[in-house]
Each structure stands twice: as C-alpha cells, then as structure tokens.
Amino acid sequence: MRLPDRARTRIRDAVYLVREGGYWLVSLSLLTAGVVLLPFLPLGIGLYAVPTLLDVLDRFAARAQDRAATFSSAVIPFDRRRLTGRYSFAELAALLSAPETKRDLSWLLFHGAFAVLAALLTLALPFGAVLYVVAAPLWQLFPPEAPLELTIFVRNWGDAFLMMLLGGVYAAATWVLLPWLARRFSGATLAILSPRRYADLARRISDLSAARASALAAHAAELRRIERELHDGAQNRLVGVVMMLGLAQRAAETDPAAAVPFIGRAQDAATEALAGLRAAVHDIYPPVLDELGLGGAASALTSRSPIPTSLNVNGLLRAPAAVESAAYFVLAEALTNAAKHSGASRIDVVLRTETTSREDVLVILVNDDGRGGATAAPAGGAQAPADANGSGTGLAGIARRAAAFGGRLLLSSPDGGPTNIRVELPCAF
Structure with missing residues (x-):
C-alpha cells in the first residue's frame, strides 16, 4: 500500500471516530431521558413514553450499526425490528424486556462511555504532535522570565529537542493507534447490536x-x-x-x-x-408473464384500470417465475381494491428491484389519492373499516401472499388519504 493510500485510510479512521464522538451528545440525551423516565415506570405513567423513546433509540442504534458496517465493509445479515402502532401495557412491558431493547441499551451505555473518549484521543494525538514539533523550535522567541511551556519549560535546544521527540511519539501513536481504535470501536458496535447466533437462528x-x-x-x-x-x-x-x-x-x-x-x-x-x-x-399463472414479463403484464393491468393509472418500471429486473406471479396478483388485487373502495381520481404504480446486502427484493408501490382509511385486517375483524380500500379481505390477502414469500405489506392510509401500499417480495425466497 502506497503512503498516500495509508494516509487516506488514517483520515478515514479519524473521521469515523470524530463523527461517533459528535453523536455522543445524542447518546447522553437518551441516557438522561431514560434515567428521568425510570422512576415513573413502576407507576405505569412512564410506559406511555416508552414507545417514543424506544423508537428513537432503535433508529439511532440502526444508524450507528449502518455506519459501523459501512466503515468495516461488513454485511448485516438480519433485519432490525420496526416499532409502529399503539401498544398495551403488557406489550410495552414486553418491549422493555425484548432482546433487541437489551442490545440497544447495552450499546447506548458503551457509546456514551467511550465515544467521546475515542474522539478526544483522535483529536488530541495529532494536535499534540503538530504542536510539539512546530512550537518547540520557537523557544528563543520567548523571554527568559516567561519561557515556552509545553510538557516542560523549554529554555534551550536540549529541551526543544526533547519536546520535538515527544511530538514524534505522538505522531507515531496517531499513525498506529487510530486504525486499531477505529476497528475496535466499529467491531464492538456490530458485536453489541447483532443478535447472538442462537437468537438469530431461533x-x-x-x-x-x-x-x-x-x-x-x-x-x-x-x-x-x-x-x-x-x-x-x-x-x-x-x-x-x-x-x-x-x-x-x-x-x-x-x-x-x-x-x-x-x-x-x-x-x-x-x-x-x-x-x-x-x-x-x-x-x-397468467400466460402474459411468459410473453411480456412482469413489466408488460403490469402495463396490461394498469391499462384496464377504470381509474387513470401511471406505471413506472424503471429499475425492474427479472425475478423467479413464482415471485413475478405473486407480484402480478398483488398488483391486480391492489388495483381492484382501489377501484372498488378508494374513490381515487389517480393511481401511481411503481415496480422496481431493490438490491440489499442479503438479496434482491421486488418492490410493488401502489399509491392513490382516495379517501384513505384502509386496513389489512381481515373482514369482520376488530379493525376492519366500514368504508376503506381494505374492505373485505383484499389487503389481508395481499399480506398473506407476501408473507408466503418471506415478504411484507407496508400500508399507510390515514383518514382522508392518500393510501400508500408497499409490498416487498424477496427474490431469493
């Protein structure tokens, strides 16, 4: 490795550590909020603030995990949880004792204790090296009654040479210590936030x-x-x-x-x-999938929709036949639901393939400007709306079809609209 490459690597290490030191203020704020909230938990009052606090902590830890993975070129072989919706007291208590919460809290303590120390050391070592090497030879500019003060008073060239030597030690420590410290910090972050193997297998x-x-x-x-x-x-x-x-x-x-x-x-x-x-x-199995592929089949579906529908298939790659068939029926069901229940004047459909570190994911996005209020709850369920895109079992059927491939349905449909449906189908099911 050439010297410039090594220098760039050291700069990258320093940037990572200093950035983590900057996020230390967020860690301190979350720890303070947790300490303030702790006495109210036995009374039940504090449980109302738990979802918000855990959601912020979960997002903060996820971003730290992504930064550490990017820095160390590591692959995160699991998906983090998503905290959404409302929770009962029992569910909130389960959230507090969940393994994910324990890992996030353990990492927060680690980050709060060491992030700022690592950042200060990253800044102090090169600053000390430059200061001692540059300032020590200037000792003659200071009067005898107020000599230059570094680690010691510099009154002659012997003292100056000693300080310059100490600056060289700081520079060598910077060169050797920063990569080690950055690797250890990122590795600890990934180790703490990653589930243990038996938990991951379970x-x-x-x-x-x-x-x-x-x-x-x-x-x-x-x-x-x-x-x-x-x-x-x-x-x-x-x-x-x-x-x-x-x-x-x-x-x-x-x-x-x-x-x-x-x-x-x-x-x-x-x-x-x-x-x-x-x-x-x-x-x-629609024959049009074999003839035109998923993009052409989707075009045929959207062209038959009674509501004006736009289609974007940029970034769509071929997927296994079973996945494309499932995507076709998901789109057909979503368009039928929107036509029957949404009261929309326009529908936007996007099909694309998103590449993750684990696999390719076929994503179906169906957005309409209708009245909203849709739910994926089965018909007759407690959450089934009287008038929504999800009346009946349409969205529930989409959710089941996606789950069969290890995928998921993400639904956003506030009262008054709009309704946004996102279905993710892993291609390596």
Missing part, C-alpha cells in the same frame, strides 16, 4: 415457520378459489352443454329442424365454458 426458524404457515394458507385459499371458479363457472356451463345436446338429440328423432336451436344454445354454453376455463388457467 428468529429465522420462527420466520420460516410463519412463512410456511402463510404459504400453506395461501395455497389452500387458491385451491378453494379455483375449485369455486370451476364448479360455479365451467362445470355448470358444461352441464348445460350436455343438457342442450340431450334435448337436441331427442328433438332430432322427431323433428330435425327443432334440434337446431338446442345445438346453438349448446355451442354458446360450450364457448362460455371454454372462456371460464381460460380464466381459471389465467388465474393460476
């Missing part, structure tokens, strides 16, 4: 179990839907075809001319049955 097992249950539920729902479509549609029409042909056969035995209308009705019923079968096949 979380992954829990996530996989939930995804498997969602996949089975979604599969069962799809089978029931297809069975209803075939039973109520194609099967009934085929029964009609058989009946019409039977009547035509009887009529042909006595009056061939009377059989013609029955044959025509049988032909119409067969045509309708064929259309029903095509629709059922389309609902299993």
Whole structure:
C-alpha cells in the first residue's frame, strides 16, 4: 500500500471516530431521558413514553450499526425490528424486556462511555504532535522570565529537542493507534447490536415457520378459489352443454329442424365454458408473464384500470417465475381494491428491484389519492373499516401472499388519504 493510500485510510479512521464522538451528545440525551423516565415506570405513567423513546433509540442504534458496517465493509445479515402502532401495557412491558431493547441499551451505555473518549484521543494525538514539533523550535522567541511551556519549560535546544521527540511519539501513536481504535470501536458496535447466533437462528426458524404457515394458507385459499371458479363457472356451463345436446338429440328423432336451436344454445354454453376455463388457467399463472414479463403484464393491468393509472418500471429486473406471479396478483388485487373502495381520481404504480446486502427484493408501490382509511385486517375483524380500500379481505390477502414469500405489506392510509401500499417480495425466497 502506497503512503498516500495509508494516509487516506488514517483520515478515514479519524473521521469515523470524530463523527461517533459528535453523536455522543445524542447518546447522553437518551441516557438522561431514560434515567428521568425510570422512576415513573413502576407507576405505569412512564410506559406511555416508552414507545417514543424506544423508537428513537432503535433508529439511532440502526444508524450507528449502518455506519459501523459501512466503515468495516461488513454485511448485516438480519433485519432490525420496526416499532409502529399503539401498544398495551403488557406489550410495552414486553418491549422493555425484548432482546433487541437489551442490545440497544447495552450499546447506548458503551457509546456514551467511550465515544467521546475515542474522539478526544483522535483529536488530541495529532494536535499534540503538530504542536510539539512546530512550537518547540520557537523557544528563543520567548523571554527568559516567561519561557515556552509545553510538557516542560523549554529554555534551550536540549529541551526543544526533547519536546520535538515527544511530538514524534505522538505522531507515531496517531499513525498506529487510530486504525486499531477505529476497528475496535466499529467491531464492538456490530458485536453489541447483532443478535447472538442462537437468537438469530431461533428468529429465522420462527420466520420460516410463519412463512410456511402463510404459504400453506395461501395455497389452500387458491385451491378453494379455483375449485369455486370451476364448479360455479365451467362445470355448470358444461352441464348445460350436455343438457342442450340431450334435448337436441331427442328433438332430432322427431323433428330435425327443432334440434337446431338446442345445438346453438349448446355451442354458446360450450364457448362460455371454454372462456371460464381460460380464466381459471389465467388465474393460476397468467400466460402474459411468459410473453411480456412482469413489466408488460403490469402495463396490461394498469391499462384496464377504470381509474387513470401511471406505471413506472424503471429499475425492474427479472425475478423467479413464482415471485413475478405473486407480484402480478398483488398488483391486480391492489388495483381492484382501489377501484372498488378508494374513490381515487389517480393511481401511481411503481415496480422496481431493490438490491440489499442479503438479496434482491421486488418492490410493488401502489399509491392513490382516495379517501384513505384502509386496513389489512381481515373482514369482520376488530379493525376492519366500514368504508376503506381494505374492505373485505383484499389487503389481508395481499399480506398473506407476501408473507408466503418471506415478504411484507407496508400500508399507510390515514383518514382522508392518500393510501400508500408497499409490498416487498424477496427474490431469493
């Protein structure tokens, strides 16, 4: 490594440590707020402030983790929790005792204790090196009765040489110590904020179990839907075809001319049955996905929407067939919900692929300017609105479909609108 490269590395180390020292004030503020809040927790009053404080701490710790990971070129192989919504007293107590909260608090204590010390040392060592090397030779400019004072009074060249040597020691310490200190600080941050391996494995097992249950539920729902479509549609029409042909056969035995209308009705019923079968096949896996890809299929969906809809597919990459099929049905359901319940005058759809450190994620964004009030709660649930984008089971079905792929539905729909739907589908499910 060339000297300029090493110098840039030292500067990068110093910037990281000084920046963490700047964030020390935030750590101190959070610690102070926690200490002030602590006496009120047994009374129950302090629990109302817990979600806000934990949310700020969680965001602060997440950003520190990202800074440490960026500095050390590390990969964070897990997703941090998201604190949203309202909580009961029992849920708030569970939040306080959660492993994530304990890790965040442990890191906050570490950061509050060492961040400012590391930053001060980062600034003091190079400053001392420059001061001693530059100022010591100037001892002759000071009068004998008020000599230059560094670590000692500098009255002659021997004292000046000793101070310059001490400045060199500070410079060497800066060169050697800063990389070590920066690596240790970033490594400690990642180690404290990362879950222990057994906890990570337990979380992954829990996530996989939930995804498997969602996949089975979604599969069962799809089978029931297809069975209803075939039973109520194609099967009934085929029964009609058989009946019409039977009547035509009887009529042909006595009056061939009377059989013609029955044959025509049988032909119409067969045509309708064929259309029903095509629709059922389309609902299993739309052929347009193979022909045009997800972008083209989405364009066909948005063009049929009764509400003016814009589509942006910039940044969309090909994904596994199962993921693209799920995205197609998610978009179809979201557009149908908006058309039925939102009262919107415009819908904006964005499909893109976001690349993370772990995997590619297919993101579906559907935003409308309707009345809002949507919820992903199942129909009839306690949170189901009387009039919202999510009336019925549309958004709940989207959430289940996303969960089956290890993804999620993020919904923002305040009363009065707008409604913003974001569905994330991991491509390496």
